Amino acid sequence: MYTIQTLNNIVQCGLDVFGNQYEMITEGEADGILLRSFPMHTMELPASVKAIARAGAGVNNIPVEACTEKGIVVFNTPGANANAVKEMVLASLLLASRNLWDGISWAKSLYGYGDIVPELVEAGKKEYVGNEIRGKRLGIIGLGAIGALVANDALALEMEVIGYDPYVSVETAWRLSRQVQRAVNLEQIFATCDYITIHVPLVEQTRGLLNAHAFRSMKKGVRIFNFSRGELVQEEDLRDALESGIVANYVTDFPNNTVLGMKNVIPIPHLGASTYESEENCAIMAARQLKTYLETGNIRNSVNFPNVELPYFGQKRITVAHKNVPNMVGQMTAFLAEHHINIADMINRSKGSYAYTIIDIDNGVDAHIKESIATKIKNLPGVAAVRIIQ
Ligand SMILES: NC(=O)c1ccc[n+]([C@@H]2O[C@H](COP(=O)([O-])OP(=O)(O)OC[C@H]3O[C@@H](n4cnc5c(N)ncnc54)[C@H](O)[C@@H]3O)[C@@H](O)[C@H]2O)c1
Numbered sequence: 001m002y003t004i005q006t007l008n009n010i011v012q013c014g015l016d017v018f019g020n021q022y023e024m025i026t027e028g029e030a031d032g033i034l035l036r037s038f039p040m041h042t043m044e045l046p047a048s049v050k051a052i053a054r055a056g057a058g059v060n061n062i063p064v065e066a067c068t069e070k071g072i073v074v075f076n077t078p079g080a081n082a083n084a085v086k087e088m089v090l091a092s093l094l095l096a097s098r099n100l101w102d103g104i105s106w107a108k109s110l111y112g113y114g115d116i117v118p119e120l121v122e123a124g125k126k127e128y129v130g131n132e133i134r135g136k137r138l139g140i141i142g143l144g145a146i147g148a149l150v151a152n153d154a155l156a157l158e159m160e161v162i163g164y165d166p167y168v169s170v171e172t173a174w175r176l177s178r179q180v181q182r183a184v185n186l187e188q189i190f191a192t193c194d195y196i197t198i199h200v201p202l203v204e205q206t207r208g209l210l211n212a213h214a215f216r217s218m219k220k221g222v223r224i225f226n227f228s229r230g231e232l233v234q235e236e237d238l239r240d241a242l243e244s245g246i247v248a249n250y251v252t253d254f255p256n257n258t259v260l261g262m263k264n265v266i267p268i269p270h271l272g273a274s275t276y277e278s279e280e281n282c283a284i285m286a287a288r289q290l291k292t293y294l295e296t297g298n299i300r301n302s303v304n305f306p307n308v309e310l311p312y313f314g315q316k317r318i319t320v321a322h323k324n325v326p327n328m329v330g331q332m333t334a335f336l337a338e339h340h341i342n343i344a345d346m347i348n349r350s351k352g353s354y355a356y357t358i359i360d361i362d363n364g365v366d367a368h369i370k371e372s373i374a375t376k377i378k379n380l381p382g383v384a385a386v387r388i389i390q
């Protein structure tokens with residue numbers, strides 16, 4: 001029996017993945033945590049927690065580094081909500097270019113004028129003339145799951161597309177149309193684009209990516225779309241850029257009180273991933289990854305540990321989350337050798353400064369011996385967490 005704590009509303013089809021061997025709780029000690037945008041940074045993590053699954057892409061609401069040190073595996077759901085966000089970016093391109101936000105607000109304000117409304121509409125519509133997006137240049141910062149989808153569809157809308165992503169993955173590169181131009185630096189995007197959309201994670205390196213220096217390099221009248229995270233944009237610099245008209249519109253999925261007070265901001269209440277389809281995709285994917293990890297120790301789509309999969313058929317298994325330093329596996333297997341325990345199968349993978357090892361052992365080993373080996377491994381310097389799965 002496992003316990004899962006949910007920190008946000010998770011759609012039922014995601015919760016159904018767990019089945020009757022799981023207890024779902026909203027407070028207390030759990031083996032796994034399932035969440036969306038709940039801010040976990042100030043949360044006390046019980047020692048019982050083995051894994052955390054984010055039903056979504058961004059993990060900036062999770063203390064990933066602290067989790068890694070404790071051997072807690074953090075998962076996200078890459079690509080599961082990318083189509084939803086892509087469609088929102090496409091809608092926003094038109095929303096901002098055609099002055100739809102202001103035009104619709106004005107049209108609604110005509111309620112009560114009676115029979116002259118059509119006349120007022122025809123007389124007033126000249127205030128809301130916009131631009132077509134065909135032939136305009138779109139700059140995409142971050143060509144991951146979302147950025148790549150936006151790039152391909154913007155080409156289909158006959159836009160010129162240029163992307164910047166120094167870390168683009170091979171899979172994404174394969175999915176990208178060859179017509180997407182490659183920027184070698186951000187300046188190339190800033191200096192030449194009519195529209196700029198950001199699709200990078202919020203990390204220290206990207207915080208404040210759009211700042212005074214960036215705005216100064218941009219074409220006057222550029223329209224900016226932020227469906228990634230509010231903190232990627234330096235707010236006070238944005239205010240100046242909007243006031244001076246360098247930025248014609250800022251469409252953001254992350255409104256706050258400061259940004260709401262700026263002119264030409266189009267605020268959207270974090271609806272990028274809010275489709276039934278994407279909420280289901282994310283919840284099911286997150287739940288499956290968490291369940292698989294708890295039951296088999298296999299890792300798929302973790303942001304802090306490597307992908308590690310060894311087929312599991314109910315055999316005895318030891319899993320170890322540890323630092324990526326020499327002789328870790330040697331020391332672990334030495335403990336097994338001391339007790340004449342045969343290793344049936346084994347795998348070790350690393351990701352950055354951490355690694356993860358799965359050791360399958362032959363059946364028939366006494367429980368107290370397995371516990372004593374697990375304790376010895378746990379006490380090795382560099383080991384973050386050990387589990388026995390049986
Ligand atoms: N509004 C929403 O509801 C919503 C939904 C999903 C994702 N998001 C946000 O969008 C972000 C991107 O999502 P995704 O699914 O495309 O993620 P992803 O991991 O597939 O893609 C991110 C891309 O950014 C690139 N990148 C990282 N640092 C960069 C840098 N300094 N410059 C240029 N490129 C850089 C990476 O190489 C990667 O290709 C998420 O981290 C999340 O914050 C928001």
Ligand SMILES: O=C(O)CC[C@@H](O)C(=O)O
Pocket residue numbers: 036037055056057058059081270273274
């Ligand atoms: O859960 C959501 O609605 C938003 C998720 C989104 O911010 C993400 O990073 O995937």
